[in-house]
Amino acid sequence: MINKKLILFFAFIIILILLPFVISGYWLRVLTQTFLFGAIATGSNIIIGFTGYPAFGNIAFFGVGAYVTGVLTTKYNMPFFATLPFCALSGIIISSLLGIPILRLKGHYFAIATVGVMETIKELVDNMTELTGGGLGLTLPIMHGEPEYIYKFFYFVMLGVMLFSLLILFIVSKIKQGYALRAIRVDEDAASVMGINTPLYKTFAWAVSAALVGITGGVYAYWLSYIDPHTVFGGTYPVKMFAMILLGGGTTVIGPMLGAFILELISEIVWSKFIAIHGMVLGLLIIFIILFLPKGIFETFKGGFSFKKLFSNLRENRL
Amino acid sequence: MAILEAKNVAKSYGGLKVLTDVNFEVNEGEIVGIIGPNGAGKTTFMNLISRLTPITGGVITYKGEIINEKKPHEIAKMGIARTFQVVKPFGGLTVLENVMVGAFYGKNNAKSKSEAVTIAEEALQIVGLVDVKDKDPRILPLAKRKKLEVARALAMGPDLLLLDEVMAGLSTRELDDMMAEIIKLKQKGITIIAIEHVMKAIMGISDRIVVLHLGKKIAEGKPELIVQNPDVIEAYLGSKYAKKE
Numbered sequence: 001m002i003n004k005k006l007i008l009f010f011a012f013i014i015i016l017i018l019l020p021f022v023i024s025g026y027w028l029r030v031l032t033q034t035f036l037f038g039a040i041a042t043g044s045n046i047i048i049g050f051t052g053y054p055a056f057g058n059i060a061f062f063g064v065g066a067y068v069t070g071v072l073t074t075k076y077n078m079p080f081f082a083t084l085p086f087c088a089l090s091g092i093i094i095s096s097l098l099g100i101p102i103l104r105l106k107g108h109y110f111a112i113a114t115v116g117v118m119e120t121i122k123e124l125v126d127n128m129t130e131l132t133g134g135g136l137g138l139t140l141p142i143m144h145g146e147p148e149y150i151y152k153f154f155y156f157v158m159l160g161v162m163l164f165s166l167l168i169l170f171i172v173s174k175i176k177q178g179y180a181l182r183a184i185r186v187d188e189d190a191a192s193v194m195g196i197n198t199p200l201y202k203t204f205a206w207a208v209s210a211a212l213v214g215i216t217g218g219v220y221a222y223w224l225s226y227i228d229p230h231t232v233f234g235g236t237y238p239v240k241m242f243a244m245i246l247l248g249g250g251t252t253v254i255g256p257m258l259g260a261f262i263l264e265l266i267s268e269i270v271w272s273k274f275i276a277i278h279g280m281v282l283g284l285l286i287i288f289i290i291l292f293l294p295k296g297i298f299e300t301f302k303g304g305f306s307f308k309k310l311f312s313n314l315r316e317n318r319l
Numbered sequence: 320m321a322i323l324e325a326k327n328v329a330k331s332y333g334g335l336k337v338l339t340d341v342n343f344e345v346n347e348g349e350i351v352g353i354i355g356p357n358g359a360g361k362t363t364f365m366n367l368i369s370r371l372t373p374i375t376g377g378v379i380t381y382k383g384e385i386i387n388e389k390k391p392h393e394i395a396k397m398g399i400a401r402t403f404q405v406v407k408p409f410g411g412l413t414v415l416e417n418v419m420v421g422a423f424y425g426k427n428n429a430k431s432k433s434e435a436v437t438i439a440e441e442a443l444q445i446v447g448l449v450d451v452k453d454k455d456p457r458i459l460p461l462a463k464r465k466k467l468e469v470a471r472a473l474a475m476g477p478d479l480l481l482l483d484e485v486m487a488g489l490s491t492r493e494l495d496d497m498m499a500e501i502i503k504l505k506q507k508g509i510t511i512i513a514i515e516h517v518m519k520a521i522m523g524i525s526d527r528i529v530v531l532h533l534g535k536k537i538a539e540g541k542p543e544l545i546v547q548n549p550d551v552i553e554a555y556l557g558s559k560y561a562k563k564e
Binding site (some may be wrong): 014098176178182183185186187189190193194195197198209 | 392395400410431471475
């Protein structure tokens with residue numbers, strides 16, 4: 001069974017690697033955007049799905065990563081790839097410092113606190129005009145080359161970042177720290193009396209998530225070559241990220257990435273055809289997921305699709 | 320020799336006194352039962368030992384060391400393990416993986432996955448859950464989930480095991496089975512403090528019983544003497560019946 005899953009996964013990756021040679025620029029861009037969300041959802045899933053801490057404002061580190069790459073490439077002429085470790089590092093430092101007080105909160109309180117963090121960093125970036133360009137945004141050096149080459153370059157870099165995030169999540173799921181995180185998600189008190197240093201492990205989980213989302217932000221900044229605080233710190237990113245994790249299933253390794261694929265591709269089709277109702281469809285989809293698929297599409301339909309499973313979830317939600 | 324000592328232990332939430340001046344010792348290798356009506360402060364006392372709740376007054380000493388200011392994970396590493404009244408297995412992990420968490424992070428401190436698996440399988444063997452080791456614990460019946468709690472605690476390699484109502488809700492047969500297992504643990508040299516409402520069980524396994532009522536210790540002694548103690552009868556059945564005795 002595991003082998004069958006592995007074969008399917010690698011076949012999927014090979015298709016993704018071969019696709020740029022047969023599809024057009026528009027679809028390359030759509031898929032790059034999908035990988036971006038796949039990377040954000042997968043990276044954030046370490047704190048959100050595995051540890052059970054709904055870091056709604058985890059996008060703060062996406063913005064931080066974007067600005068780290070932006071500032072280092074424009075002000076310090078650093079090559080793009082060299083900026084990525086700094087994106088990860090800045091995420092680790094900020095999440096570790098903030099994690100000590102904020103990770104004492106649970107559930108909704110923690111989620112709201114992370115939104116507070118996101119808004120605070122956004123305001124700081126907005127007001128550090130000399131360094132960040134403030135509300136006017138920051139224009140990054142444009143990559144030289146044929147448009148075709150640039151499209152493919154970012155396609156593969158973003159695919160790489162998403163697969164890297166997936167690899168890290170897979171490793172975390174297999175090591176003893178991964179067991180500790182999942183124990184914390186179910187019952188933090190039980191985890192702590194079993195010898196797990198819960199504050200330390202929660203901070204570790206948030207730091208890894210922040211680092212991965214930070215790297216994704218760095219790639220995003222160089223890809224679009226223009227960033228501003230209102231786009232990279234918020235927008236629809238947190239809602240989409242959460243919907244993807246919920247749809248795919250936060251307890252699985254691959255779920256958030258597949259959730260990103262399903263949602264982003266549906267979103268793209270709806271967007272291009274019915275621009276006015278895009279937000280409404282996204283909202284309805286989230287409500288549907290929460291009511292009918294609270295454990296995610298893959299966990300719910302493990303043994304095969306059935307309407308009965310959908311409605312039993314609805315009953316469990318006591319509605 | 321006393322492995323655990325509680326001296327004038329008190330716990331209050333604001334003006335509400337949950338425990339007042341509780342004193343007792345637990346000797347190495349014995350089973351001490353804690354009983355008392357609902358709201359007596361039994362689970363609170365256990366939470367104070369495992370440091371899930373900060374202590375308001377008094378001193379708790381484990382192996383000669385004051386543990387008042389220790390963190391729960393430090394307590395676990397010192398060799399104190401516990402189970403919970405409300406059984407909550409770690410969903411998303413198999414039965415074996417649930418127990419491996421104990422092996423990795425308790426006093427046993429397994430360094431590798433294979434070591435953790437060995438310890439966990441041994442613990443599952445003791446409680447008789449090896450045949451369901453690859454199952455999702457959420458689908459197990461209550462009796463098996465309670466055993467899983469015990470196995471998780473055992474995999475930590477405890478010297479002192481705190482059992483919080485592991486026998487509540489079990490059938491007569493399951494109860495006998497669990498009692499036999501607890502006695503087996505004692506024979507392995509593990510000291511046990513057990514909170515229980517099932518009198519048949521607690522009287523059957525305990526060397527000594529401590530009775531709490533409204534946050535105070537009202538009696539302590541051998542099980543056969545405790546059942547005749549007028550204060551205990553009054554606490555459980557009211558003064559009318561106590562006087563009759």
